[in-house]
Amino acid sequence: MRLIDLSVPIDASVWEPNPVVHEVLSPAEGARHMADGMLANHGIAFDPAELPGGEMLSLDTLTLTSHTGTHVDAPSHYGSHAAYGRPRHIDEMPLDWFLRPGVVLDLTDQPVGATGPDKLLREFERIGHTPRPFDIVLLRTGADVLAGTPKYFTDFTGLDAAATNLLLDLGVVVIGTDAFSLDAPFGWMIERFHRTGDRGVLWPAHFAGREREYSQIERLANLDALPSATGFTVSCLPVKIAGAGAGWARAVAIVEDPADG
Incomplete structure (x- = not known):
């Protein structure tokens, strides 16, 4: 087969009649986003420095x-x-x-x-x-x-x-x-x-x-x-x-x- x-x-770098917006959080930014956002909002304290390399997961947000x-x-x-x-x-x-x-x-x-x-x-x-x-x-x-x-x-x-x-x-x-x-x-x-x-x-x-x-x-x-x-x-x-x-x-x-x- x-x-x-x-x-x-789907590519934000090329011409589109309705432009694409593609925002990327790097793995390091994703770690801070997780600690300062999702976990903090639930009353959970966590230092991203405890993660390997201070990184967690990348995160893509698209508007299209x-x-x-x-x-x-x-x-x-x-x-x-x-x-x-x-x-x-x-x-x-x-x-x-x-x-x-x-x-x-x-x-x-x-x-x-x-x-x-x-x-x-x-x-x-x-x-x-x-x-x-x-x-x-x-x-x-x-x-x-x-x-x-x-x-x-x-x-x-x-x-x-x-x-x-x-x-x-x-x-x-x-x-x-x-x-x-x-x-x-x-x-x-x-x-x-x-x-x-x-x-x-x-x-x-x-x-x-x-x-x-x-x-x-x-x-x-x-x-x-x-x-x-x-x-x-x-x-x-x-x-x-x-x-x-x-x-x-x-x-x-x-x-x-x-x-x-």
């Missing part, structure tokens, strides 16, 4: 959104009401959605904007496989090479409403992308809305989740490392954050070694 990391790091880094969107992210009832939060989603056979589709030839269903149909024919119900479909756009830069927010392709609904019609309930969003870039959509007045160009992939329940994985990476379009399992179990519209995930592809078969 081989594991391929499909996740980007649940949509930073590789993450899974829950239906409640798409709106407070849905045609099928109350949209579920990330802690309520069935775990078996997120450990399923994977299918990767190559969209690297698509321009900035929204990809339509014809491209997906051509990909099904090229790879000789149409996604089955509960397959996890991953869209390789190549945008992950821009992660950590402002262009990651502006230079990628997403799905339009028809392409999203094509996958949902096939029974797919988890769609992933290595781009910033499953929709087209924000500026691209808003420019077309201002030009045409068509509200349907605004976040159609996300808003499809108001009609049918599904989840997205955004900000994947390394989809070019997958050995084939099929024949692997995706694990993208989201962190269980109560009442949240998304949860971070360490997404990986599990590739079985033929020698072990």
Whole structure:
């Protein structure tokens, strides 16, 4: 069995539209924090100098959104009401959605904007496989090479409403992308809305989740490392954050070694 990391790091040192704050207490600072804070608050006196090297444990505190880094969107992210009832939060989603056979589709030839269903149909024919119900479909756009830069927010392709609904019609309930969003870039959509007045160009992939329940994985990476379009399992179990519209995930592809078969 081989594991391929499909996740980007959460990194406070690179550009993010919502900046990450990462504060670190060193092991020595952690010892003082423990003695002067947690223990002192419980009336327990302790000298950190008694610890080996005067150190205890490091401690990281992060301020970030649940949509930073590789993450899974829950239906409640798409709106407070849905045609099928109350949209579920990330802690309520069935775990078996997120450990399923994977299918990767190559969209690297698509321009900035929204990809339509014809491209997906051509990909099904090229790879000789149409996604089955509960397959996890991953869209390789190549945008992950821009992660950590402002262009990651502006230079990628997403799905339009028809392409999203094509996958949902096939029974797919988890769609992933290595781009910033499953929709087209924000500026691209808003420019077309201002030009045409068509509200349907605004976040159609996300808003499809108001009609049918599904989840997205955004900000994947390394989809070019997958050995084939099929024949692997995706694990993208989201962190269980109560009442949240998304949860971070360490997404990986599990590739079985033929020698072990």
